[in-house]
Amino acid sequence: MRRRSRAARRRRTLFAIAAVAAVILACAGGFAAFGPGPSARTGDVTEVLLPRGSGVAGVSAALKSAGVIRSEWVFQVLARATGAGRSLKAGEYAIPSRASPLTILSDLTAGRTIIRKVTLPEGLTSAMIVRQLQSVSWLTGEVTVPEEGTLLPETYRAERGDTRQSLLDRMRADQQTLLERLWASRKPGLPLATPQEAVILASIVEKETGLRDERRRVAGVFINRLRIGMRLQSDPTVIYAVSRGEPLGRGIRASELASRSPWNTYAYSGLPPTPIANPGRASLEAVLDPLETRELYFVADGSGGHVFAETLEAHNANVARWRQVERAKAAGG
Structure with a gap:
C-alpha cells in the first residue's frame, strides 16, 4: 500500500510540475507572440x-x-x-x-x-530610358532597347525585385492605351494618317519645348506646315540624325543641316521615319488637339519659351533679336 501511495504521490507531483510548465510555456509563448x-x-x-x-x-x-x-x-x-x-x-x-x-x-x-517610385522624364530616347532603369539597383533583369517612341514617360510604382522588363512592358501598354483614347477623340482634319504619325510629331514637339502651355501652339505650327507641304525644319530631328538623340555638346553644323538623313527635316518634307524620343502625355494631347493658328514659325525668346510669327519677315526679325541675345550671353560668359 505504501508503495502504491508513494507512486501515486509521485505521479501527482509530476502532473503538477507538467501543468505548471505548460502554463509557463503558454504565457511565454503568448508574450513572445503578442x-x-x-x-x-x-x-x-x-x-x-x-x-x-x-x-x-x-x-x-x-x-x-x-x-x-x-x-x-x-x-x-x-x-x-x-x-x-x-x-x-x-x-x-x-x-x-x-x-x-x-x-x-x-x-x-x-x-x-x-512601394517605390521610378520617374522617367518626357523626351528621353528609348536607349536613355533603358540606361536609367539599369541604374536603379533594386530592379532586376536585363532588357534590350525597345523601339523608339513606344514608351510612355511617367512616374511608375514598383517594388524591390520587380524586373526592368515588367516596367518597360507597363510603359508600352500605358502608351498604347492612352494613344488609342486620344486618337479616337482627335481633332478632325489633321494631316496625320496613323497613330504612329501622331507619336512621331509629338516626339518633335516634346523636344522643341519644355513649356506645357506652349505645346499646343508649337503643335499648331507644325500641323500648319504639314498641311501646306512646308518642311518642319526642326533642330532636334537633325540632332537625332547625328547622335540618335544624345546631346551634341555643341551647336549644329551647317553640314549636318544639309545631311541627307531621313530624320533631317531641313532636307525632307513631312515627318521623319520614326519618333526621335518618347513623348509625354501633354505632347501627345497637343498634336491631336493643336491650337488653331496661322503661325508658321517660332524661335527661342531667350527666357525658356518661344516667340511665334505668321510671316517669314516677322520671323526673321525675331531670329535677329534671338541672335542678339545669344551674342550678349556669349559676351557675358
Whole structure:
C-alpha cells in the first residue's frame, strides 16, 4: 500500500510540475507572440526582403536574420496556428522597431510592402530610358532597347525585385492605351494618317519645348506646315540624325543641316521615319488637339519659351533679336 501511495504521490507531483510548465510555456509563448519584438538595429524601421516562394520557414529565417523577431519557432507556430502561413506575401517590408510577431504577420498577410517610385522624364530616347532603369539597383533583369517612341514617360510604382522588363512592358501598354483614347477623340482634319504619325510629331514637339502651355501652339505650327507641304525644319530631328538623340555638346553644323538623313527635316518634307524620343502625355494631347493658328514659325525668346510669327519677315526679325541675345550671353560668359 505504501508503495502504491508513494507512486501515486509521485505521479501527482509530476502532473503538477507538467501543468505548471505548460502554463509557463503558454504565457511565454503568448508574450513572445503578442509582446514587443526586438528594437531596430538602426533607425525606426528595418527593411526586409522576402523572396517569392520562401514559405513559413524561409520567412521566419529571414525575419530572424534581420533582427525583427526573437524566435523562428514562435513565429512559425503562430503562423501555422492562425492559418496566416498560407497567406504570406513576398516583397519588401518596413518592419517597425519592436513590432510584435502578430503585427508582423498581419503586415505580411495584408501585403503591406514598400512601394517605390521610378520617374522617367518626357523626351528621353528609348536607349536613355533603358540606361536609367539599369541604374536603379533594386530592379532586376536585363532588357534590350525597345523601339523608339513606344514608351510612355511617367512616374511608375514598383517594388524591390520587380524586373526592368515588367516596367518597360507597363510603359508600352500605358502608351498604347492612352494613344488609342486620344486618337479616337482627335481633332478632325489633321494631316496625320496613323497613330504612329501622331507619336512621331509629338516626339518633335516634346523636344522643341519644355513649356506645357506652349505645346499646343508649337503643335499648331507644325500641323500648319504639314498641311501646306512646308518642311518642319526642326533642330532636334537633325540632332537625332547625328547622335540618335544624345546631346551634341555643341551647336549644329551647317553640314549636318544639309545631311541627307531621313530624320533631317531641313532636307525632307513631312515627318521623319520614326519618333526621335518618347513623348509625354501633354505632347501627345497637343498634336491631336493643336491650337488653331496661322503661325508658321517660332524661335527661342531667350527666357525658356518661344516667340511665334505668321510671316517669314516677322520671323526673321525675331531670329535677329534671338541672335542678339545669344551674342550678349556669349559676351557675358
